[in-house]
Amino acid sequence: MISTIIDQEIKKAMLAKNNAQLRGLRAIKAALLLAKTEKGSPEEITEETELKILQKLIKQRRESADIYKQQNREDLYQVEEEEIEVINQFLPKQLDRAEVAVIIEAVIKQSGATSVKDMGKVMGMANATLAGKADGKLIAEIVKEKLA
Numbered sequence: 001m002i003s004t005i006i007d008q009e010i011k012k013a014m015l016a017k018n019n020a021q022l023r024g025l026r027a028i029k030a031a032l033l034l035a036k037t038e039k040g041s042p043e044e045i046t047e048e049t050e051l052k053i054l055q056k057l058i059k060q061r062r063e064s065a066d067i068y069k070q071q072n073r074e075d076l077y078q079v080e081e082e083e084i085e086v087i088n089q090f091l092p093k094q095l096d097r098a099e100v101a102v103i104i105e106a107v108i109k110q111s112g113a114t115s116v117k118d119m120g121k122v123m124g125m126a127n128a129t130l131a132g133k134a135d136g137k138l139i140a141e142i143v144k145e146k147l148a
Helices: 002-016 019-037 047-070 074-088 097-111 116-129 136-147
Strands: none
Touching: 002 019, 002 047, 019 047, 019 074, 047 074, 097 116, 097 136, 116 136
């Protein structure tokens, strides 16, 4: 479970006085605690749920970083990038575009999809297959290209 690793890493970061690492780890811990204490959630969250939470954190930080970059706020942009780097350490290796395209082609063949109308069905299967290994935006982009 990622949450036990996070606790150990927080201690290491505190001892090393690594503020960037500590910020990112605390953000992860806060998001995981929030998910555990949400109304209607199970006692223990699954590893799949943890990965989704981490991906959501990265997405939020990328969006913020883009805004800061546009507004020439290099200091805030750098903070977001440091946190993205820390969070990425706990995600599985991300597949590159070519690898994702190959997997999506297999999913399209398996589903029997022929046009953009079948995109929802393909996206559901592709997201399940590529969970944690690729960004949802990239998956959608490639599915759209393949079905067009």
